[in-house]
Amino acid sequence: MSADSEDEFMSGMSSEGGFEDGNESDSVSFGEEFEDDEPALDFGLHDKDITSAPKKPYEVDFDVFGPRDIQKYQDKQIDEVGAILGQPPESTAILLRHARWNKERLIEGYMDHPEDVLEKAGLGLAGAVPAKTMVVDGFVCDICCEDEPGLETYAMKCGHRYCAECYRHYLSQKIREEGEAARIQCPGDGCSRIVDSKTLELLVEDDLKDRYHELLTRTYVDDKDNLKWCPAPNCIYAVECGVKKRDLNRIVPTVRCDCGHYFCFGCTLNDHLPTPCALVKMWLKKCEDDSETANWISANTKECPRCNSTIEKNGGCNHMTCRKCKNEFCWICMGVWSEHGTSWYNCNRYEEKSGSDARDAQAKSRQSLERYLHYYNRYANHEQSAKLDKDIYLKTEKKMTNLQSSSGMSWIEVQFLDTASQALQQCRQTLKWTYAFAYYLARNNLTEIFEDNQKDLEMAVENLSEMFEKPTSELAALKVDMMDKTSYCNKRRIILLSDTAENLKNGSWKFNIDINTA
Amino acid sequence: MALPKRIIKETERLMAEPVPGIKAIPHEDNLRYFDVEVHGPSQSPYENGIFKLELFLPDDYPMTPPKIRFLTRIYHPNIDKLGRICLDVLKSNWSPALQIRTILLSIQALLGAPNPDDPLANDVAQRWKEDEPAAIQTAREWTRMYAVSENR
Ligand SMILES: [Zn+2]
Ligand SMILES: [Zn+2]
Ligand SMILES: [Zn+2]
Ligand SMILES: [Zn+2]
Numbered sequence: 064m065s066a067d068s069e070d071e072f073m074s075g076m077s078s079e080g081g082f083e084d085g086n087e088s089d090s091v092s093f094g095e096e097f098e099d100d101e102p103a104l105d106f107g108l109h110d111k112d113i114t115s116a117p118k119k120p121y122e123v124d125f126d127v128f129g130p131r132d133i134q135k136y137q138d139k140q141i142d143e144v145g146a147i148l149g150q151p152p153e154s155t156a157i158l159l160r161h162a163r164w165n166k167e168r169l170i171e172g173y174m175d176h177p178e179d180v181l182e183k184a185g186l187g188l189a190g191a192v193p194a195k196t197m198v199v200d201g202f203v204c205d206i207c208c209e210d211e212p213g214l215e216t217y218a219m220k221c222g223h224r225y226c227a228e229c230y231r232h233y234l235s236q237k238i239r240e241e242g243e244a245a246r247i248q249c250p251g252d253g254c255s256r257i258v259d260s261k262t263l264e265l266l267v268e269d270d271l272k273d274r275y276h277e278l279l280t281r282t283y284v285d286d287k288d289n290l291k292w293c294p295a296p297n298c299i300y301a302v303e304c305g306v307k308k309r310d311l312n313r314i315v316p317t318v319r320c321d322c323g324h325y326f327c328f329g330c331t332l333n334d335h336l337p338t339p340c341a342l343v344k345m346w347l348k349k350c351e352d353d354s355e356t357a358n359w360i361s362a363n364t365k366e367c368p369r370c371n372s373t374i375e376k377n378g379g380c381n382h383m384t385c386r387k388c389k390n391e392f393c394w395i396c397m398g399v400w401s402e403h404g405t406s407w408y409n410c411n412r413y414e415e416k417s418g419s420d421a422r423d424a425q426a427k428s429r430q431s432l433e434r435y436l437h438y439y440n441r442y443a444n445h446e447q448s449a450k451l452d453k454d455i456y457l458k459t460e461k462k463m464t465n466l467q468s469s470s471g472m473s474w475i476e477v478q479f480l481d482t483a484s485q486a487l488q489q490c491r492q493t494l495k496w497t498y499a500f501a502y503y504l505a506r507n508n509l510t511e512i513f514e515d516n517q518k519d520l521e522m523a524v525e526n527l528s529e530m531f532e533k534p535t536s537e538l539a540a541l542k543v544d545m546m547d548k549t550s551y552c553n554k555r556r557i558i559l560l561s562d563t564a565e566n567l568k569n570g571s572w573k574f575n576i577d578i579n580t581a
Numbered sequence: 582m583a584l585p586k587r588i589i590k591e592t593e594r595l596m597a598e599p600v601p602g603i604k605a606i607p608h609e610d611n612l613r614y615f616d617v618e619v620h621g622p623s624q625s626p627y628e629n630g631i632f633k634l635e636l637f638l639p640d641d642y643p644m645t646p647p648k649i650r651f652l653t654r655i656y657h658p659n660i661d662k663l664g665r666i667c668l669d670v671l672k673s674n675w676s677p678a679l680q681i682r683t684i685l686l687s688i689q690a691l692l693g694a695p696n697p698d699d700p701l702a703n704d705v706a707q708r709w710k711e712d713e714p715a716a717i718q719t720a721r722e723w724t725r726m727y728a729v730s731e732n733r
Contacts, residue, residue, distance in 0.1 A: 206643055206677045208590040223678070233677055236644040252676040252683075 185257030223251030244278030630728030
């Protein structure tokens with residue numbers, strides 16, 4: 064987003080009075096009802112999936128568009144607005160880009176003061192002149208100082224004339240090196256006239272035209288608040304979502320691009336459900352700031368709490384068994400594993416220390432570090448475990464391919480492993496962020512419910528994760544069990560996310576910081 | 582690579598009709614590299630100072646702006662410790678129709694009209710806004726210390 068549009072957004076926000084807290088009766092509704100102020104991009108190019116399940120509280124409506132859809136939509140808008148303004152498509156395109164695709168504002172302004180609008184968009188006086196190069200007697204190019212007779216030259220209506228070669232060179236510099244397209248200005252010093260598409264058609268080398276059109280489409284998406292590019296590397300899709308910036312403390316708009324990437328429409332970071340963007344930003348900043356003092360961050364080895372021999376964590380599962388003494392313990396809290404089946408509390412909840420400690424200032428700062436470390440440790444652990452889970456899955460998958468031939472199982476039949484692995488990744492991603500969320504939660508009844516949900520999901524995840532560590536030969540027999548555990552994980556995740564999202568929407572969460580100033 | 586006609590013409594003109602208060606001389610072994618001297622404008626805290634700069638014309642000049650840096654230390658809100666200059670025509674407002682001489686004139690004008698609202702040296706800009714007379718005093722002292730010939 065450019066600095067300009069950010070400013071526009073800010074001013075737009077203050078004029079609308081911003082986000083009103085505690086106003087339950089007209090609480091923000093997310094999803095379908097955005098057509099009033101922002102027409103949906105859905106213009107019949109996409110069929111809405113009418114058979115899809117009803118929306119969960121944490122889900123938002125969105126659409127995914129390819130470059131061609133966006134191009135088509137732009138062209139359609141240009142035609143419509145051009146017909147109203149009586150301007151040719153090239154000029155209309157410039158006017159619309161200049162108005163950042165706010166066609167109502169453009170049409171209104173044009174009706175009142177057409178000359179002003181044209182001048183400001185760099186079009187000068189109306190009327191189309193065919194774009195062509197010409198030879199001018201006694202011409203000296205101010206850019207290259209060439210003065211040969213017969214030199215081809217070019218100028219737009221502003222009259223700033225340069226040799227065609229310099230003009231070409233200038234345009235390719237802007238497009239190729241500076242990534243500019245929609246608002247390239249005349250090369251003349253101080254001239255704000257914008258290079259129109261006819262000039263570009265005439266002068267831009269063919270191999271740059273694709274790049275130019277790609278950039279034009281890019282600026283279209285960049286200009287629209289309800290459109291964003293998928294941040295996955297090399298992904299060509301854009302996502303449309305009606306959730307506004309001012310709503311972001313009440314909803315975490317997570318979208319799924321057609322390329323498979325889940326991301327937050329609010330901040331374009333990877334899926335960070337259930338934590339709102341503002342807290343994510345704060346948390347990441349904190350982790351970055353504290354990373355130096357955080358030498359404690361557990362590496363991949365720990366000592367067995369019973370015999371002190373070194374144990375390396377090599378899978379995502381937190382259920383550790385010491386090779387030497389066979390002690391079974393939990394990687395996170397180092398407690399005895401057998402107690403975890405029923406009570407996981409020591410693992411997901413930070414026990415707030417008594418107030419007496421806190422009187423000592425030093426103890427206080429140590430305590431706040433400890434509290435942070437508690438949550439960070441678990442946050443980082445799920446991140447790390449997700450990677451390890453994936454590694455194990457990839458190894459298993461290879462083995463399964465071999466197994467396929469020996470056991471006679473078909474490709475379809477081994478897909479349960481893939482499904483399980485994906486569920487595991489997604490649940491760990493969610494769990495990871497629940498710890499950042501919990502760090503900022505003020506303690507109350509809701510927190511208890513949250514921690515119970517967190518605990519249930521965590522247990523479901525560890526149970527599933529554990530299955531990946533079974534010998535491959537046993538996996539075929541465990542298929543049904545694994546599928547059950549997978550769907551249980553997904554179910555727990557939905558419960559946790561739905562509950563958190565409801566409370567967020569209603570403003571029921573109490574945070575220990577001011578989320579609105581984040 | 583042969584020197585483009587544009588650079589030859591510009592250099593010739595800089596020599597034949599020098600701009601008052603500005604000197605720009607190309608190195609003999611590298612005609613894209615210039616030693617520059619800019620006189621501080623009168624009525625400014627930089628008055629009587631002679632500021633040395635280096636100027637380099639990159640390969641794609643004039644499609645991209647020249648690279649310029651102050652070598653003499655200077656107390657100015659738009660010039661940082663490394664001598665880099667915050668000036669629109671050296672960045673987004675560069676036009677290939679601009680020339681070395683016009684750029685140097687803009688730099689001289691910048692000395693006469695510091696703009697603390699578009700700062701490069703934040704500490705200087707802040708001081709400039711909070712206590713302009715004191716900032717101007719410091720700029721004068723620096724000029725005397727670093728840019729007046731008998732002290733260089
Ligand atoms: Zn012009
Ligand atoms: Zn030329
Ligand atoms: Zn994508
Ligand atoms: Zn976000």
